Amino acid sequence: MRPTTPRILLVSPHCDDVAWSVGGTVGMLSATSSATLVLVSVFSYATVTASGSSLRGLAPDVVAGCRLAEDERFATSLGLTHVTLGLPDAALRGYTRDTILGEPLPTDEGARLAARMLADLVAAEPFDVVCSPLALREHVDHVIVRDALRDIVRPERLLHYEDQPYAAELGNQTEVAARVSAARHDLRPRHVDVTLHRDAKISAIRAYPSQLGRRDVVQQIMRYAAFSVGRTVERLWASTAHGASTAHDILDVAT
Numbered sequence: 710m711r712p713t714t715p716r717i718l719l720v721s722p723h724c725d726d727v728a729w730s731v732g733g734t735v736g737m738l739s740a741t742s743s744a745t746l747v748l749v750s751v752f753s754y755a756t757v758t759a760s761g762s763s764l765r766g767l768a769p770d771v772v773a774g775c776r777l778a779e780d781e782r783f784a785t786s787l788g789l790t791h792v793t794l795g796l797p798d799a800a801l802r803g804y805t806r807d808t809i810l811g812e813p814l815p816t817d818e819g820a821r822l823a824a825r826m827l828a829d830l831v832a833a834e835p836f837d838v839v840c841s842p843l844a845l846r847e848h849v850d851h852v853i854v855r856d857a858l859r860d861i862v863r864p865e866r867l868l869h870y871e872d873q874p875y876a877a878e879l880g881n882q883t884e885v886a887a888r889v890s891a892a893r894h895d896l897r898p899r900h901v902d903v904t905l906h907r908d909a910k911i912s913a914i915r916a917y918p919s920q921l922g923r924r925d926v927v928q929q930i931m932r933y934a935a936f937s938v939g940r941t942v943e944r945l946w947a948s949t950a951h952g953a954s955t956a957h958d959i960l961d962v963a964t
């Protein structure tokens with residue numbers, strides 16, 4: 710049974726992940742459904758900026774504050790309830806270029822804290838669906854969030870999004886689908902047509918100027934999302950291993 714006013718938790722390892730990956734779907738749910746949308750940003754204390762960002766060279770607290778403010782503006786623009794866990798990102802927890810992709814280090818206290826805080830959040834409030842990253846490029850912070858949610862959320866309530874811009878860097882939708890299917894045989898894709906919400910999707914990407922720099926991330930993500938003639942699509946994945954999937958049903962609220 711599909712709830713009439715579903716509660717959906719959108720989990721973002723870093724401040725921009727949900728916006729960049731499923732900004733169109735979130736925009737559509739916000740505009741056309743009665744869903745309650747809660748955005749949680751996990752490793753939300755971060756000082757990384759794109760090359761060319763005007764924040765480069767400023768004090769770490771200032772940069773982190775500006776990044777949080779970008780996230781807050783995105784959440785407010787779509788009427789999302791916003792929760793920030795305030796954990797430092799991998800770069801601030803000692804990860805290097807050699808260790809940042811893959812499993813968390815055994816000494817990573819931040820990984821344990823993130824799992825505990827997400828478990829507390831999910832236990833405190835009932836959510837009909839929890840939206841998790843797939844961790845397509847295995848960035849350690851994305852892996853931590855994905856694996857924590859897998860342990861604490863029932864599979865039929867989990868929806869996975871394709872992390873951007875990682876998905877676009879890996880190839881086109883066909884190539885990424887082959888990769889996801891090879892890794893997780895139980896996941897099936899759901900194409901969400903966000904053509905009518907293209908502007909919301911583009912605005913969601915542009916909401917994070919500190920991460921754009923000189924790269925044309927908007928073009929990169931929108932090119933990936935182009936689907937047949939003139940359509941824009943975001944793809945989410947849900948498990949079919951446990952019968953009817955609440956996660957897929959929830960998207961029927963708006964599509």
Ligand SMILES: [Zn+2]
Pocket residue numbers: 722723726848851
């Ligand atoms: Zn991220």
